[in-house]
């Protein structure tokens with residue numbers, strides 16, 4: 001919420017202002033900020049206050065925490081442990097955001113006789129991955145870090161290969177998703193062990209109970225669609 005600004009003009013300044021300076025001041029003020037309607041009203045304590053409901057638009061600010069840094073939170077974890085976990089979790093977060101996007105892409109582009117089943121399955125997995133994205137990001141914030149959020153920043157960090165802009169054959173779509181899963185899972189196993197070594201049980205729990213368990217289950221459901229079984233005759 002913006003700090004209240006006084007609109008009162010000191011009497012001495014007011015008395016010495018010229019019409020010309022008034023005009024230039026108004027012009028400059030219009031350039032800086034849109035005109036806002038203010039009302040003066042008496043509050044319950046008897047004081048007269050100026051109020052406005054005009055939002056402060058088009059604001060710019062400075063970065064108040066750099067990516068790759070952690071703030072000190074009183075959660076019983078060392079700076080090194082929190083820094084390490086944030087770095088590992090940001091990798092998982094970037095890869096998981098890409099996996100979520102791949103699931104949506106393939107949910108949309110699905111083809112063939114099993115279109116409807118896969119269309120629904122991939123959307124379910126996308127929802128689950130999106131839930132993970134939020135959990136991982138908020139774990140990073142809990143540790144005092146900065147979660148990667150902008151998709152262009154995500155693209156710089158992820159190690160998952162970019163899919164073609166066009167449509168691949170269905171088995172290739174599923175293989176691509178499985179490879180992304182395996183990359184995330186292999187990294188999550190390593191990160192889980194190391195974060196536990198550093199004393200960060202919360203990050204270990206998130207990686208094992210959520211990232212790994214969800215990823216393994218989804219990989220199973222995908223892999224079963226790549227078994228070449230006869231549809232009609234054994």
Ligand SMILES: [Fe+2]
Nearest residue numbers: 107108119123
């Ligand atoms: Fe959809």
